[in-house]
Amino acid sequence: MATRKQKTIAQHAGELELIAGIRKRVARLGQAGRGGVRLGIGDDCALLRIKAGEELAVTTDLTLDGRHFRLDWHPAEAVGHRTLARGLSDLAAMGARPVAAFLSLGLPAELTRARRGQKPWVARFYDGLLALAEAHQTPLAGGDLAQSPLAVADIVLVGAVRAELALKRSGARVGDAIYVTGRLGGAALGLELLAQNNGKPRRAAHPELETALGPHLYPQPRLEQGQTLSRRKLATAAMDLSDGLSMDLPRLCAESGVAAEVEAELIPCFPGATLGQALHGGEDYELLFTARPGTRLPKAIGGVPLTRIGQVVARRKGRSVVSLIREGHRTALAAGGWEHFGARG
Amino acid sequence: MATRKQKTIAQHAGELELIAGIRKRVARLGQAGRGGVRLGIGDDCALLRIKAGEELAVTTDLTLDGRHFRLDWHPAEAVGHRTLARGLSDLAAMGARPVAAFLSLGLPAELTRARRGQKPWVARFYDGLLALAEAHQTPLAGGDLAQSPLAVADIVLVGAVRAELALKRSGARVGDAIYVTGRLGGAALGLELLAQNNGKPRRAAHPELETALGPHLYPQPRLEQGQTLSRRKLATAAMDLSDGLSMDLPRLCAESGVAAEVEAELIPCFPGATLGQALHGGEDYELLFTARPGTRLPKAIGGVPLTRIGQVVARRKGRSVVSLIREGHRTALAAGGWEHFGARG
Numbered sequence: 001m002a003t004r005k006q007k008t009i010a011q012h013a014g015e016l017e018l019i020a021g022i023r024k025r026v027a028r029l030g031q032a033g034r035g036g037v038r039l040g041i042g043d044d045c046a047l048l049r050i051k052a053g054e055e056l057a058v059t060t061d062l063t064l065d066g067r068h069f070r071l072d073w074h075p076a077e078a079v080g081h082r083t084l085a086r087g088l089s090d091l092a093a094m095g096a097r098p099v100a101a102f103l104s105l106g107l108p109a110e111l112t113r114a115r116r117g118q119k120p121w122v123a124r125f126y127d128g129l130l131a132l133a134e135a136h137q138t139p140l141a142g143g144d145l146a147q148s149p150l151a152v153a154d155i156v157l158v159g160a161v162r163a164e165l166a167l168k169r170s171g172a173r174v175g176d177a178i179y180v181t182g183r184l185g186g187a188a189l190g191l192e193l194l195a196q197n198n199g200k201p202r203r204a205a206h207p208e209l210e211t212a213l214g215p216h217l218y219p220q221p222r223l224e225q226g227q228t229l230s231r232r233k234l235a236t237a238a239m240d241l242s243d244g245l246s247m248d249l250p251r252l253c254a255e256s257g258v259a260a261e262v263e264a265e266l267i268p269c270f271p272g273a274t275l276g277q278a279l280h281g282g283e284d285y286e287l288l289f290t291a292r293p294g295t296r297l298p299k300a301i302g303g304v305p306l307t308r309i310g311q312v313v314a315r316r317k318g319r320s321v322v323s324l325i326r327e328g329h330r331t332a333l334a335a336g337g338w339e340h341f342g343a344r345g
Numbered sequence: 346m347a348t349r350k351q352k353t354i355a356q357h358a359g360e361l362e363l364i365a366g367i368r369k370r371v372a373r374l375g376q377a378g379r380g381g382v383r384l385g386i387g388d389d390c391a392l393l394r395i396k397a398g399e400e401l402a403v404t405t406d407l408t409l410d411g412r413h414f415r416l417d418w419h420p421a422e423a424v425g426h427r428t429l430a431r432g433l434s435d436l437a438a439m440g441a442r443p444v445a446a447f448l449s450l451g452l453p454a455e456l457t458r459a460r461r462g463q464k465p466w467v468a469r470f471y472d473g474l475l476a477l478a479e480a481h482q483t484p485l486a487g488g489d490l491a492q493s494p495l496a497v498a499d500i501v502l503v504g505a506v507r508a509e510l511a512l513k514r515s516g517a518r519v520g521d522a523i524y525v526t527g528r529l530g531g532a533a534l535g536l537e538l539l540a541q542n543n544g545k546p547r548r549a550a551h552p553e554l555e556t557a558l559g560p561h562l563y564p565q566p567r568l569e570q571g572q573t574l575s576r577r578k579l580a581t582a583a584m585d586l587s588d589g590l591s592m593d594l595p596r597l598c599a600e601s602g603v604a605a606e607v608e609a610e611l612i613p614c615f616p617g618a619t620l621g622q623a624l625h626g627g628e629d630y631e632l633l634f635t636a637r638p639g640t641r642l643p644k645a646i647g648g649v650p651l652t653r654i655g656q657v658v659a660r661r662k663g664r665s666v667v668s669l670i671r672e673g674h675r676t677a678l679a680a681g682g683w684e685h686f687g688a689r690g
Contacts, residue, residue, distance in 0.1 A: 154449045
């Protein structure tokens with residue numbers, strides 16, 4: 001390439017130091033993992049083992065500056081956290097346990113340099129990512145790094161789930177009840193507050209704002225909840241809410257060949273969030289799942305409430321796939337969430 | 346995000362059509378695969394199975410416009426081919442068989458649109474990628490798509506290899522012979538020819554130039570060779586040559602705790618390539634491996650020659666890790682290849 005010979009020795013040295021530092025931090029984390037990683041960073045591939053009778057669950061999520069975050073709005077730690085959370089949430093949606101994560105990172109050179117005595121952006125990005133990885137015992141087993149004019153991060157999660165117990169989008173049947181974990185609309189509310197403050201939440205920080213920004217900046221993947229639903233065979237279908245209920249529920253319906261009714265009064269809104277934010281706001285990363293009507297579900301799993309929001313019904317010609325029931329009236333719930341360019345949430 | 350509501354319905358429709366088309370092509374490929382993919386594109390994760398007694402090999406490689414290819418130089422088919430070849434080559438280096446590939450793709454909108462009655466760039470990219478995938482029975486089991494100002498592709502390969510038989514970088518011992526597959530320097534030669542023609546090889550195309558550009562535009566991952574070396578326990582260590590012999594051999598030495606001597610007269614140069622291109626040129630994607638001195642190696646595997654180029658020696662203070670022996674003289678073989686910003690080849 002044209003750029004092939006343009007690097008200075010100093011740049012090289014800085015990069016190697018950065019790699020060495022990451023390797024050291026990741027090595028500690030690898031040892032803290034569950035022994036699934038047999039060979040980590042430093043060879044052509046990582047080597048992983050899963051248990052007999054398990055299937056692999058694999059997901060990749062691309063995070064881009066200007067599309068999934070803004071360098072001028074989001075703290076670097078939050079970008080790292082959110083990058084990993086997107087992948088972990090996909091594992092949660094299958095009921096899988098994390099085995100290892102892989103991160104491909106492309107960054108402008110200035111984000112890898114210390115500035116005014118402060119940690120480089122990339123170190124804070126890893127702080128956020130590795131803290132969440134540690135919380136969920138997920139070793140970072142490899143990846144790729146490149147200099148790039150655009151900040152881009154692709155996260156790969158490899159998980160394991162008992163064969164036949166994976167939660168799919170395709171298992172919902174007419175008569176099933178529809179549930180969500182946690183509360184909805186918190187991420188959309190946080191994003192709005194961030195936008196109102198022009199991306200400077202910390203200058204005006206007060207406890208209430210911090211709480212309100214939490215679901216947007218630091219969403220919690222519902223791994224324990226997904227694994228419990230899978231292990232105890234409580235759910236017939238599941239997915240994670242990455243693009244908003246009004247965008248994601250039709251996808252679950254499409255894969256299952258069914259339709260759905262959502263009852264507005266039952267939606268668990270995040271404190272301060274509007275019903276619109278709860279229905280259409282993306283990035284809550286709560287689980288959406290269905291269960292047979294006779295299934296006895298706990299009220300909460302790991303402190304996170306499970307709330308029934310509607311029911312699975314048969315498809316009917318001329319009626320929208322998802323209906324919203326509000327004060328006795330039925331309306332079509334049109335997708336108002338944020339669809340990525342691609343199909344995978 | 347700021348872009349959240351900016352998309353028109355027409356854009357959405359085009360994107361959904363694109364996804365549907367890819368899904369259809371990939372579904373065909375999935376069925377042609379080896380049955381390891383149990384659930385492909387369309388759910389939160391793909392589900393994969395490997396055989397009892399196998400380990401997983403996982404690798405990710407980031408490909409960026411301006412760094413790993415140039416939109417104005419490289420045909421879209423070649424960019425697709427090279428994107429997948431990088432990942433497959435990492436599996437080859439471990440002796441693993443491919444189970445599934447995942448692609449995260451970020452593209453400027455204009456690359457997804459047909460222009461002057463021609464296929465959109467992205468369709469030709471997939472033509473190149475899927476042709477190589479089919480040749481190596483590698484189903485594309487998922488990924489992510491996003492609009493991006495920079496063209497970026499992250500390829501993830503999941504492979505399987507019999508436990509304990511994976512070829513690692515760390516197994517070389519003093520006295521081992523050092524080998525390479527195929528011929529070296531072809532990719533560097535092709536890149537130089539491409540640069541001389543200012544990225545327009547096809548206008549001046551003649552058969553000789555086509556042949557010379559082959560190794561650069563369409564490198565062949567050495568999967569059969571790696572799998573044979575692993576299965577027949579012929580190699581003590583292996584890696585793929587992505588950044589050039591002078592950059593990659595020191596990495597193998599570092600992981601094994603040894604040094605190496607390379608004999609200039611033994612290097613198998615690609616026809617027309619200089620010794621410098623063979624030693625320092627990257628992206629040949631041949632395998633570099635070591636074998637015990639008594640090991641009887643075939644002259645070729647699958648028509649690709651194996652050539653001894655030197656030997657593993659003990660580290661000596663004050664001597665460079667890799668020495669070049671040329672006409673009886675020893676010199677340090679300094680890394681002159683192309684180091685990416687990152688460590689993984």
